Amino acid sequence: MSVAKVQDMLQMTSTHILNLYELYVLPNLSTVKNDKKKLACIGSAIAATLLYSLYRKISLPPVGIRAIPRVNIFTYMASVLRGDDAHYQLKHMYAPLIAKANGVYVRPNRCGWSVYVADPADIRYVYSKAEIFPKAPNSIGEPNTLLSAMIRSPSIVTTVGESWKVHKKAAHPAFYRAMPVNLFGSLVQQVFGEIEKENGTINISGYVERFSFDAITAAGFGYNANAIGDKNSEWVGYYTALSKGAFDPFFFLFPIFDTTLRWMFPSRIHLHKILEVFLGKITQIIVDKREMIAKGAASSLGENEKDLCTLMIEAEEGEGGVLTNAEMMNDLLTFVFAGHDTTANAMASAMYYLATHKDIQQKLREEVIEFLGDAPEDVIPTVEQTKTMTYLNMVIKETLRIMGPAVWGHPRIAAEDTELGGFFIPKGTIIITDVIGVQHDERIWEEPYKFDPERFNPDIEDPTKRTTNAWFPFGSGQRQCIGLNMTMTEQRVVLAMMVRKYEFCLPKDSIHKDGMIIAGMDLIGPKELVLDFTKRY
Incomplete structure (x- = not known):
């Protein structure tokens, strides 16, 4: 199954289902007389809302850096699982963004969504300003992992x-x-x-x-x-x-x-x-x-x-x-x-x-x-x-x-x-x-x-x-x-x-x-x- 199909499926089970509840279920919820059915409707609506929220949290970086060009997370995950090497990933995923956005782009890694810097001047600025850019806590990723x-x-x-x-x-x-x-x-x-x-x-x-x-x-x-x-x-x-x-x-x-x-x-x-x-x-x-x-x-x-x-x-x-x-x-x-x-x-x-x-x-x-x-x-x-x-x-x-x-x-x-x-x-x-x-x-x-x-x-x-x-x-x-x-x-x-x-x-x-x-x-x-x-x- 392609990355696009997986992403479409997730969107269907989040955004589209949520829209159905908003358009048809929630407006008519008051007409449901059976308490069990009403409870089931409410539970389903909550589940759809949570699924939608989870999808957005996984697929989108933090609000403050969403204006920066980013790698599609599903494309990235598929590349990692396929075992694509670093040069292949650079050529096909990162280099186009580097050329597009002054060497700055956003992608996920073991620390979560991160801003990558590939312009020489910006890199020197990051390295020379330790007080502004100190080493990140938990920079190796999740605590208690093997790494x-x-x-x-x-x-x-x-x-x-x-x-x-x-x-x-x-x-x-x-x-x-x-x-x-x-x-x-x-x-x-x-x-x-x-x-x-x-x-x-x-x-x-x-x-x-x-x-x-x-x-x-x-x-x-x-x-x-x-x-x-x-x-x-x-x-x-x-x-x-x-x-x-x-x-x-x-x-x-x-x-x-x-x-x-x-x-x-x-x-x-x-x-x-x-x-x-x-x-x-x-x-x-x-x-x-x-x-x-x-x-x-x-x-x-x-x-x-x-x-x-x-x-x-x-x-x-x-x-x-x-x-x-x-x-x-x-x-x-x-x-x-x-x-x-x-x-x-x-x-x-x-x-x-x-x-x-x-x-x-x-x-x-x-x-x-x-x-x-x-x-x-x-x-x-x-x-x-x-x-x-x-x-x-x-x-x-x-x-x-x-x-x-x-x-x-x-x-x-x-x-x-x-x-x-x-x-x-x-x-x-x-x-x-x-x-x-x-x-x-x-x-x-x-x-x-x-x-x-x-x-x-x-x-x-x-x-x-x-x-x-x-x-x-x-x-x-x-x-x-x-x-x-x-x-x-x-x-x-x-x-x-x-x-x-x-x-x-x-x-x-x-x-x-x-x-x-x-x-x-x-x-x-x-x-x-x-x-x-x-x-x-």
């Missing part, structure tokens, strides 16, 4: 004001230190070892996911999950199940089945129990870390050898924020869930574009060899080397533009009446920066769906062009992604070492041979990317 239990509060992502400053102060030393490139490089070498075993056609999506998980757990709290060497490890099983379950489209659209009616889904109950076990493991790691630091066991380590948890605990003795074990657990959990999938998807996307653009792959290889040499041995680049590899950074920036893993910014809320794109925005409105929209706006980017690293060539890019203000994969302002340095370092190390060691391309029977098949909703990347690898040494 909100994973991205917990209070944490560095969900808190605002003084509470957020405490979390930021605690985490700052950990994320603005020298990055552990040797750790990342050694994990890449482990991936090389696994590729050697399979020898040829490799599901690289799985390896970058497990690399990213080992990197974030090792850098985050010094735990060797061994995800690269054991894809069936306990930690990987827990995380994979939770990550997949959190973004299930059905529970996204109908969160009541993940809260009040969770008892109807034993598998959902099981996932919440898995999360409890996962949380318990992280909490125990924090307790053990505190004991270890109290005994002075971490004092001999260099700053770039210490994990995030250790640095956050040590910072409490200096100028860092003091967090409870529960608050620190929330932050570490946020770093894992927010940092793992985004980094893994970004690396997989970059591998896809390099595999399908052999000239770009070769140009990148030549630059890496220029810095690291071409001796037949693995070389782990330094932080300084990766930062100065101009073409490497151009490739990464273009990947994050065309296939940025996070398609929307974190929800904000208008703390006062304001204006965006020429539209009045009433206090209390949810505001979301449309990252995927602005980074694919054909009015800003020439051929926005074409992979072209030269867009970010510092030698030819005009700094006054609008494109320099339309790249927001990490957000902006004081709430910019705190993990920016870590994920960029990971991507630089992985891609530099990978192109130096291998040449790679899509197999002839690849599911991506006619273009990338995108997986994910809020976080996106290539689905099951399989590549053919040929060793260079």
Whole structure:
């Protein structure tokens, strides 16, 4: 049944039925002598009125933002249930509205009806005015869902004001230190070892996911999950199940089945129990870390050898924020869930574009060899080397533009009446920066769906062009992604070492041979990317 037919049916059972009662039943209600019949008529009229009210509440946004062009909710729901990817939704539902209304439009999401902003100037305004647009409460959606239990509060992502400053102060030393490139490089070498075993056609999506998980757990709290060497490890099983379950489209659209009616889904109950076990493991790691630091066991380590948890605990003795074990657990959990999938998807996307653009792959290889040499041995680049590899950074920036893993910014809320794109925005409105929209706006980017690293060539890019203000994969302002340095370092190390060691391309029977098949909703990347690898040494 089409979306239009469903909508017509709902309208028939609400507006039309209500009209029938208003025209024929209610005027003649006084002539009904039988009390039971009269009661039935009144009850039916009330039911029709409630159905009509419910229909309007679901299908229409709040009165204050109805003047802004909006997505049809039934079209949107059908798209989500079909599994349409984010690029398809952008092209067919959002881009026409972006062009029509100065980059401002209204659509539903897990926070309810929200105003989306896709104009560079408006996005910068939202990011720079934290006092007007603070993080929205319950921004992860309905409380007690699996996702909100994973991205917990209070944490560095969900808190605002003084509470957020405490979390930021605690985490700052950990994320603005020298990055552990040797750790990342050694994990890449482990991936090389696994590729050697399979020898040829490799599901690289799985390896970058497990690399990213080992990197974030090792850098985050010094735990060797061994995800690269054991894809069936306990930690990987827990995380994979939770990550997949959190973004299930059905529970996204109908969160009541993940809260009040969770008892109807034993598998959902099981996932919440898995999360409890996962949380318990992280909490125990924090307790053990505190004991270890109290005994002075971490004092001999260099700053770039210490994990995030250790640095956050040590910072409490200096100028860092003091967090409870529960608050620190929330932050570490946020770093894992927010940092793992985004980094893994970004690396997989970059591998896809390099595999399908052999000239770009070769140009990148030549630059890496220029810095690291071409001796037949693995070389782990330094932080300084990766930062100065101009073409490497151009490739990464273009990947994050065309296939940025996070398609929307974190929800904000208008703390006062304001204006965006020429539209009045009433206090209390949810505001979301449309990252995927602005980074694919054909009015800003020439051929926005074409992979072209030269867009970010510092030698030819005009700094006054609008494109320099339309790249927001990490957000902006004081709430910019705190993990920016870590994920960029990971991507630089992985891609530099990978192109130096291998040449790679899509197999002839690849599911991506006619273009990338995108997986994910809020976080996106290539689905099951399989590549053919040929060793260079």
